[in-house]
Amino acid sequence: xxxxxxxxxxxxxxxxxxxxxxxxxxxxxxxxxxxxxxxxxxxxxxxxxxxxxxxxxxxxxxxxxxxxxxxxxxxxxxxxxxxxxxxxxxxxxxxxxxxxxxxxxxxxxxxxxxxxxxxxxxxxxxxxxxxxxxxxxxxxxxxxxxxxxxxxxxxxxxxxxxxxxxxxxxxxxxxxxxxxxxxxxxxxxxxxxxxxxxxxxxxxxxxxxxxxxxxxxxxxxxxxxxxxxxxxxxxxxxxxxxxxxxxxxxxxxxxxxxxxxxxxxxxxxxxxxxxxxxxxxxxxxxxxxxxxxxxxxxxxxxxxxxxxxxxxxxxxxxxxxxxxxxxxxxxxxxxxxxxxxxxxxxxxxxxxxxxxxxxxxxxxxxx
Ligand SMILES: O=C(O)CCC(=O)C(=O)O
Ligand SMILES: [Fe+2]
Numbered sequence: 001x002x003x004x005x006x007x008x009x010x011x012x013x014x015x016x017x018x019x020x021x022x023x024x025x026x027x028x029x030x031x032x033x034x035x036x037x038x039x040x041x042x043x044x045x046x047x048x049x050x051x052x053x054x055x056x057x058x059x060x061x062x063x064x065x066x067x068x069x070x071x072x073x074x075x076x077x078x079x080x081x082x083x084x085x086x087x088x089x090x091x092x093x094x095x096x097x098x099x100x101x102x103x104x105x106x107x108x109x110x111x112x113x114x115x116x117x118x119x120x121x122x123x124x125x126x127x128x129x130x131x132x133x134x135x136x137x138x139x140x141x142x143x144x145x146x147x148x149x150x151x152x153x154x155x156x157x158x159x160x161x162x163x164x165x166x167x168x169x170x171x172x173x174x175x176x177x178x179x180x181x182x183x184x185x186x187x188x189x190x191x192x193x194x195x196x197x198x199x200x201x202x203x204x205x206x207x208x209x210x211x212x213x214x215x216x217x218x219x220x221x222x223x224x225x226x227x228x229x230x231x232x233x234x235x236x237x238x239x240x241x242x243x244x245x246x247x248x249x250x251x252x253x254x255x256x257x258x259x260x261x262x263x264x265x266x267x268x269x270x271x272x273x274x275x276x277x278x279x280x281x282x283x284x285x286x287x288x289x290x291x292x293x294x295x296x297x298x299x300x301x302x303x304x305x306x307x308x309x310x311x312x313x314x315x316x317x318x319x320x321x322x323x324x325x326x327x328x329x330x331x332x333x334x335x336x337x338x339x340x341x342x343x344x345x346x347x348x349x350x351x352x353x354x355x356x357x358x359x360x361x362x363x364x365x366x367x
Pocket of ligand 2: 238239240295309
């Protein structure tokens with residue numbers, strides 16, 4: 001059957017799963033063969049190109065939350081969390097309880113995967129109508145600009161949803177590292193769900209219940225060095241489709257930037273911390289109070305960068321919509337319609353990454 005993609009529109013075929021993306025070459029391989037090469041398809045229009053942030057913006061920092069205080073129920077820290085979600089949509093957590101060894105093993109496993117020869121990595125290549133596996137997602141047309149990164153995406157929770165066909169099981173230590181990291185991150189995520197629940201007027205298990213079954217997927221990104229970082233983007237501006245995302249970044253290379261008050265602010269890595277950002281599902285459930293912020297990654301000439309994004313998301317069949325406790329007909333009326341998560345995600349994967357367009361289509365004001 002011919003699977004048709006309507007650029008900017010949803011898939012109409014129910015059998016498609018989550019979505020489809022056109023195959024693209026490995027940019028890591030292109031750079032490995034010719035460091036100077038910057039193919040036309042990666043060069044962004046002038047207005048989209050990364051700009052070097054000025055000193056004032058570079059000195060602005062996203063909030064830092066001490067997770068050990070949150071778990072003790074510290075009122076000030078919980079207020080800080082609420083502020084971070086409303087004003088920034090991004091924060092870094094320290095003292096989160098995931099051991100340094102677990103973090104380092106995960107980083108080493110991902111680095112070892114990307115260090116494999118291309119032919120070996122291709123054994124785990126995603127199919128065109130799959131989102132899991134090695135390759136790239138969100139490529140919906142042949143003339144779309146491409147991002148300067150390769151990735152492998154794996155669904156990790158619940159364990160019975162793991163599809164080991166996409167896991168490099170012959171790579172020593174990879175499966176163990178991912179499984180251990182996934183389990184540790186899940187604990188942190190459950191505590192975040194509990195805190196968000198209370199802040200949104202529910203009991204601690206409120207949001208967890210509203211996700212149906214809790215799901216988790218890990219996207220491992222590899223950004224090769226680039227001889228012209230001023231012309232390309234490591235990952236185009238987008239918001240995440242998750243409830244929230246926990247990002248483990250390279251301790252030494254800054255690449256992530258978030259849109260804050262119309263400027264791009266770099267997120268400077270704090271060693272062993274995790275960056276947390278609100279995803280579209282939480283923006284919708286909080287009726288727009290918690291912001292799913294646009295972010296992107298830039299590249300550099302000297303060092304490749306690895307980042308590991310763990311997405312938490314609801315069950316496919318779950319309907320998501322603004323919580324009653326977050327709607328106030330007079331002061332803060334309902335901003336989004338309800339939507340089944342799978343319908344939301346199909347719509348999202350049928351588009352290229354394009355800023356906030358992915359929440360706009362659920363907004364009630366949009367006709
Ligand atoms: O590499 C980064 O810092 C950002 C990655 C990201 O935004 C994603 O994978 O959704
Ligand atoms: Fe992201």
